[in-house]
Amino acid sequence: MFNSIFMSLPGITPQEFSYLQTATTGFDQNQLRGFLMIYGGKRRNPDDMLLYCFLGFFVPGLSRFLTNQIGMGILYFFTFGLCFIGTIIDAINYKSLAFEYNQRMVFESLQMVRMGNPF
Template identity: 65%
Template sequence: MDIYQSPLMSLPGITPEEYSYLQQATTGLTEQQLRNFLMVYSSKRKNPSDMLIFCIIGLLIVPGLQRFIIGQVGMGILYFFTLGLCFIGSIVDIINHKTLSFEHNQKMVFESLQMVRMGGFQ
């Protein structure tokens, strides 16, 4: 299948490493399972560009917002009460926004695959 015709390419802001990871993870799924996976995964996935916006808002307005968004509540609370670890943590998150979103998305791939494979999503 041509890379540009792949249903995985419909995800906004998909990076080559995420595409590769998704391709490996979805190997062996039927076409229906792949459609179900994409529906579940796209609702849980964080776009790297959106993560950059969350990181900037986290630096300027609400410290730790980016950590709350990706489900790291403990780190979000820590960032909130320490002003983003004295702004250093928030700046590091801005630099590493692609890594933050990719790591979150890897967890969401696993969760989405479990839902599809267990038949929890018909």
């Protein structure tokens, strides 16, 4: 586990590590490096997501916009984070918010690597 290339990702959780290992089963080193380069640029660090959630008290919906949930971001923006209740819930569930976004980015990155065009 400690020699894995995925440990270079900042703030990686055991759940994300396990998901990445499962998703990249059968990849050679070149494919793995290409995947990591693409995925590393797209993923959200859970620790940064907590910061975005707290900044959501000043810019409502920021964390939702950054996770490509545009509709929820607009709703949060115009309702002040659903009267800040939604913002508080996001701050509590920041890890699952980041993990759900990262799962979508894993899928997109895998598709790019499998197409043979990692750049």
